[in-house]
Amino acid sequence: xxxxxxxxxxxxxxxxxxxxxxxxxxxxxxxxxxxxxxxxxxxxxxxxxxxxxxxxxxxxxxxxxxxxxxxxxxxxxxxxxxxxxxxxxxxxxxxxxxxxxxxxxxxxxxxxxxxxxxxxxxxxxxxxxxxxxxxxxxxxxxxxxxxxxxxxxxxxxxxxxxxxxxxxxxxxxxxxxxxxxxxxxxxxxxxxxxxxxxxxxxxxxxxxxxxxxxxxxxxxxxxxxxxxxxxxxxxxxxxxxxxxxxxxxxxxxxxxxxxxxxxxxxxxxxxxxxxxxxxxxxxxxxxxxxxxxxxxxxxxxxxxxxxxxxxxxxxxxxxxxxxxxxxxxxxxxxxxxxxxxxxxxxxxxxxxxxxxxxx
Amino acid sequence: xxxxxxxxxxxxxxxxxxxxxxxxxxxxxxxxxxxxxxxxxxxxxxxxxxxxxxxxxxxxxxxxxxxxxxxxxxxxxxxxxxxxxxxxxxxxxxxxxxxxxxxxxxxxxxxxxxxxxxxxxxxxxxxxxxxxxxxxxxxxxxxxxxxxxxxxxxxxxxxxxxxxxxxxxxxxxxxxxxxxxxxxxxxxxxxxxxxxxxxxxxxxxxxxxxxxxxxxxxxxxxxxxxxxxxxxxxxxxxxxxxxxxxxxxxxxxxxxxxxxxxxxxxxxxxxxxxxxxxxxxxxxxxxxxxxxxxxxxxxxxxxxxxxxxxxxxxxxxxxxxxxxxxxxxxxxxxxxxxxxxxxxxxxxxxxxxx
Ligand SMILES: Nc1ncnc2c1ncn2[C@@H]1O[C@H](COP(=O)(O)OP(=O)(O)OP(=O)(O)O)[C@@H](O)[C@H]1O
Ligand SMILES: [Mg+2]
Numbered sequence: 001x002x003x004x005x006x007x008x009x010x011x012x013x014x015x016x017x018x019x020x021x022x023x024x025x026x027x028x029x030x031x032x033x034x035x036x037x038x039x040x041x042x043x044x045x046x047x048x049x050x051x052x053x054x055x056x057x058x059x060x061x062x063x064x065x066x067x068x069x070x071x072x073x074x075x076x077x078x079x080x081x082x083x084x085x086x087x088x089x090x091x092x093x094x095x096x097x098x099x100x101x102x103x104x105x106x107x108x109x110x111x112x113x114x115x116x117x118x119x120x121x122x123x124x125x126x127x128x129x130x131x132x133x134x135x136x137x138x139x140x141x142x143x144x145x146x147x148x149x150x151x152x153x154x155x156x157x158x159x160x161x162x163x164x165x166x167x168x169x170x171x172x173x174x175x176x177x178x179x180x181x182x183x184x185x186x187x188x189x190x191x192x193x194x195x196x197x198x199x200x201x202x203x204x205x206x207x208x209x210x211x212x213x214x215x216x217x218x219x220x221x222x223x224x225x226x227x228x229x230x231x232x233x234x235x236x237x238x239x240x241x242x243x244x245x246x247x248x249x250x251x252x253x254x255x256x257x258x259x260x261x262x263x264x265x266x267x268x269x270x271x272x273x274x275x276x277x278x279x280x281x282x283x284x285x286x287x288x289x290x291x292x293x294x295x296x297x298x299x300x301x302x303x304x305x306x307x308x309x310x311x312x313x314x315x316x317x318x319x320x321x322x323x324x325x326x327x328x329x330x331x332x333x334x335x336x337x338x339x340x341x342x343x344x345x346x347x348x349x350x351x352x353x354x355x356x357x358x359x
Numbered sequence: 360x361x362x363x364x365x366x367x368x369x370x371x372x373x374x375x376x377x378x379x380x381x382x383x384x385x386x387x388x389x390x391x392x393x394x395x396x397x398x399x400x401x402x403x404x405x406x407x408x409x410x411x412x413x414x415x416x417x418x419x420x421x422x423x424x425x426x427x428x429x430x431x432x433x434x435x436x437x438x439x440x441x442x443x444x445x446x447x448x449x450x451x452x453x454x455x456x457x458x459x460x461x462x463x464x465x466x467x468x469x470x471x472x473x474x475x476x477x478x479x480x481x482x483x484x485x486x487x488x489x490x491x492x493x494x495x496x497x498x499x500x501x502x503x504x505x506x507x508x509x510x511x512x513x514x515x516x517x518x519x520x521x522x523x524x525x526x527x528x529x530x531x532x533x534x535x536x537x538x539x540x541x542x543x544x545x546x547x548x549x550x551x552x553x554x555x556x557x558x559x560x561x562x563x564x565x566x567x568x569x570x571x572x573x574x575x576x577x578x579x580x581x582x583x584x585x586x587x588x589x590x591x592x593x594x595x596x597x598x599x600x601x602x603x604x605x606x607x608x609x610x611x612x613x614x615x616x617x618x619x620x621x622x623x624x625x626x627x628x629x630x631x632x633x634x635x636x637x638x639x640x641x642x643x644x645x646x647x648x649x650x651x652x653x654x655x656x657x658x659x660x661x662x663x664x665x666x667x668x669x670x671x672x673x674x675x676x677x678x679x680x681x682x683x684x685x686x687x688x689x690x691x692x693x694x695x696x697x698x699x700x701x702x703x704x705x706x707x708x709x710x711x712x713x
Contacts, residue, residue, distance in 0.1 A: 250444035256432055259460070
């Protein structure tokens with residue numbers, strides 16, 4: 001009987017210290033196992049990225065130096081694993097910081113020593129020189145008009161920023177309205193938002209093309225901006241509605257008895273609490289626009305504009321098999337903004353699961 | 360500071376009546392408590408006063424002027440919500456100055472008033488914190504300060520003490536009462552705690568199912584409840600209510616027949632007697648103690664007799680009787696209250712005794 005067991009305990013005093021030690025050891029072992037597991041799982045995901053970066057700094061025209069790759073891996077893998085191990089053993093932030101610095105130092109020194117002479121920036125020449133392809137066979141295929149990377153960069157930026165801005169603005173206002181106001185057709189509206197999510201937007205490519213053609217926006221940047229804005233809208237409205245649902249009524253009512261108009265209450269009190277949602281959909285929206293390929297290619301009939309995705313595709317088509325280094329360098333350049341955004345704002349993206357998409 | 364009147368106010372939610380024709384007048388500077396069970400429409404009444412809800416029909420008057428169509432922000436009403444509703448994105452100081460942002464007051468003046476009011480509610484040391492770094496009692500004070508800083512015409516408190524522990528509740532009770540007297544602001548406190556209402560308010564408005572059951576001073580509600588609901592809701596432990604049948608020969612309750620004084624109309628009645636007005640071991644009926652509960656200063660007994668089950672209080676901290684003891688129970692006749700059994704309303708000028 002459990003009752004009798006409980007009675008027996010006080011006679012036979014437990015050894016608190018050894019229990020605490022055992023709990024701590026178990027916790028460490030579990031954490032260590034978790035880190036090892038996650039490291040192993042992420043290897044196949046991270047390795048290609050890692051390769052692309054190394055190739056972009058090491059490849060020379062004509063082929064990939066596999067030896068450099070393996071040497072770089074040989075230096076970096078132990079550093080990462082070593083850091084993971086110290087992370088488990090030393091719980092204090094200061095110690096972890098030291099471990100990270102040591103690992104980074106060892107990695108840099110190791111790379112410099114083993115592959116330092118193989119690293120170069122030649123592959124990034126496309127950032128400075130629009131005519132890079134003439135030294136390759138590309139001059140013929142590109143008809144002498146190889147796109148200039150900064151054109152593509154700023155076009156992509158424009159597509160991503162403009163569509164994000166519109167999406168966030170409309171989704172925020174619509175989400176608030178759906179969360180707070182009762183109006184005829186509200187539940188129908190919410191249901192249709194969900195139904196729209198069922199269909200993949202690519203299924204609509206042809207009708208979208210026709211619409212864009214008729215309104216005369218074909219071959220302009222406005223076309224992908226508009227289409228991207230519309231495509232993400234239902235989902236974003238839903239996310240924002242979820243965030244506004246989580247803001248209590250009381251607070252808004254309180255602001256209004258405190259002398260604020262509804263608009264002021266929204267601006268000063270409600271909006272700051274949905275900030276996480278706004279940042280999250282901004283990041284999602286921006287990355288979506290930055291990476292868009294299908295609609296930017298579908299809505300232009302010639303080479304009327306270039307964006308980063310088409311630029312990368314073009315470079316790959318043109319020089320693949322000849323200059324892996326160039327393709328890798330363009331890829332790295334293309335990845336960078338998404339990566340930076342994600343790194344700095346990931347805390348808001350993880351909120352999406354909590355702040356939540358709920359009806 | 361304002362005189363406030365509600366005239367035949369109703370509020371419907373769809374087909375459901377949340378407030379059913381209530382009329383009420385509050386004097387300037389008066390402290391009224393709206394008391395009633397959960398869902399009876401207390402918050403709804405409060406929100407109509409604040410201008411958050413519009414009444415379906417009827418008028419709300421501030422100082423004699425109809426304010427139905429005046430927006431919440433123009434009514435200059437301070438409100439403390441049950442959840443406190445502090446703005447999480449602002450510091451305590453910003454919370455308190457928020458109502459002044461919309462008035463033509465310089466920043467420095469606003470901050471000065473905020474600090475003054477913060478001192479009054481004793482939170483001057485917390486001004487730089489965020490609401491989520493405060494305890495429940497501190498949040499409550501901040502909410503109070505925010506409601507008071509704009510020198511409101513009317514202060515509305517929606518169960519402000521229900522999230523606090525017993526000790527804190529006791530001290531906040533006196534605190535709020537002191538503040539209200541000092542500032543002389545007309546105040547409506549909503550609560551379902553009858554002790555809170557009795558101790559704090561000049562006047563209690565007892566509500567049930569969207570209607571006012573009775574209003575009056577705490578003493579009046581306690582000693583002369585007009586309805587069975589008011590009688591059972593006010594007082595702790597609650598009043599004994601014995602169902603009986605009146606005829607010429609007296610009132611038959613259970614097996615016993617009570618003598619009456621005054622004209623009791625024949626038919627169903629309810630006899631009410633508070634636990635402290637039952638006499639022990641004087642004249643009366645034989646009863647057996649079922650439960651003895653020491654309450655600290657006194658002891659509450661539950662006993663069974665020919666009258667049914669009754670509860671009575673004895674002013675001894677150590678129980679005088681134990682379970683199974685036999686006692687004689689009688690009524691103090693001047694404290695018995697008779698209700699018409701069909702309408703649950705008090706019958707004037709009649710008494711009963713065992
Ligand atoms: N926004 C609303 N829509 C529909 N019905 C409502 C709404 N607000 C309140 N009600 C209904 O009106 C009635 C009164 O509600 P109210 O909030 O005033 O109760 P209360 O007395 O404050 O109760 P509590 O002590 O639980 O806060 C309840 O039956 C409630 O269901
Ligand atoms: Mg309420």
